[in-house]
Amino acid sequence: MGSRLVRRADMKEAATHRPPAPYPALPWVFAGIVVLALSLRAPIIAPTAVVGDIQAGTGLSAAGVGLLTGIPVLLFALATPLATWTIRRFGPEATVILCLAGVLAGTVLRSVGPTAVVLAGTVLIGTAITLGNIVVPVIISRDVPWRQAPAATGAFSAATNIGCMAVLLGTPPLAGTSRIVPAERCEALRTRFALTAAEQLTCGFHVHVGIASAAEGVGVLDRIRNWLPVLAALAVNSPFWNGADTGYAGYRTQLWGRWPCTGPLDLLGSADAYRRLVAQLLDTQVPLDEAMLYFDARLSRNHPTVEIRVSDVCLCASDAVLIAALARALVDTAAGRWQAGLPPAPTPTATLRLAMWQASRAGLEGNLLGPDSNRPVPAAEAVAMLLEHVRRSLQAHGDEAAVESLLAGLGTRGTGAAQQRAAAGGTGNLSQAVAEAIRLTHAG
Incomplete structure (x- = not known):
């Protein structure tokens, strides 16, 4: 009886309610x-x-x-x-x-x-x-x-x-919340490195230059160490971060330095020594893998190249061309000196860290450490030394006139960091700095 009542109730519900x-x-x-x-x-x-x-x-x-x-x-x-x-x-x-x-x-x-x-x-x-x-x-x-x-x-x-606009900046000027890409490796980075991973909102400009062998590549790494801070100073483009003026021209270098295995390499002398160093660092189980060996310059794992990693992403396309041309000339010059048996400069790694810190702090608007003396010199003098060091290579590739013109243009308008600060003005209006950076990015 009860079951029949249920069926009748179901029939009544169906009869009195229209389908949605x-x-x-x-x-x-x-x-x-x-x-x-x-x-x-x-x-x-x-x-x-x-x-x-x-x-x-x-x-x-x-x-x-x-x-x-x-x-x-x-x-x-x-x-x-x-x-x-x-x-x-x-x-x-x-x-x-x-x-x-x-x-x-x-x-x-x-x-x-x-x-x-x-x-x-x-x-x-x-x-x-x-x-x-x-x-x-x-x-x-x-x-x-x-x-x-x-x-x-x-x-x-x-x-x-979709309406967002890309902008070429080394760090985000405005305060915001970062989001980790939901991928296995990214989640592993966040778990292991905590706040360092969460705050790693940076954009660098890495230049790959071809080499004939790993032995030549290490010879290059040993001989470009002193010059990389000058290259970094030319490309500074990260004065603001998280809503504040950092006081640095290239603050990305400071943020990047919080990862393990960053900075300059010691003198190595051979490809075997480079491989031993990589193995020793991986054996510590601090970096997740070889991709996390974030040296200022390194041998690429995937290409027959030396990878130079010290520059901020450039605000102006012409600056990116300049950095790429100088990087190629540096590698070419270093390879020639290695082949000729000329020894690298015996600068202590600790001193090179100071040189990179100074480049990050001042950019082209203060002193840099001279690549030959490791003593403070005006930034313009350090850049002139770099140009003379690679001039023969620039001439061989037909790049000399273009590089000199690009350097002159950079000197006239200032680095990306200088342009951002000029746009912000004395009021520190970071939104205005971002607006100007957007304009420059899309102006080409």
């Missing part, structure tokens, strides 16, 4: 979410690439430009109640239309009006973007089955971040 309405076609929902997300990011980041033009056209001060770029972020909090009310009053579809119309109208106002209208357009853009950020989760919860909701949310987040 089908969800909209998911591909169209996902496409709409992605298109909306792409419309929300660009109006925020676009002004950072043209800060100089904005100042010239509006007469805004550095503080005014900072306000202009900060208004949308401020409105994300202030306009949230308005966004909630709009969704309830007009519905999600109308809110999406209002969002896109607001972005369009605000962009037009910001592009053609005087200063007051520019600010008004920015407020309109910030409000419209807030509407979009609030309405998307409502649409996902309504129109996407719960099993696909995480994918829809991820698509929205990914599309929003």
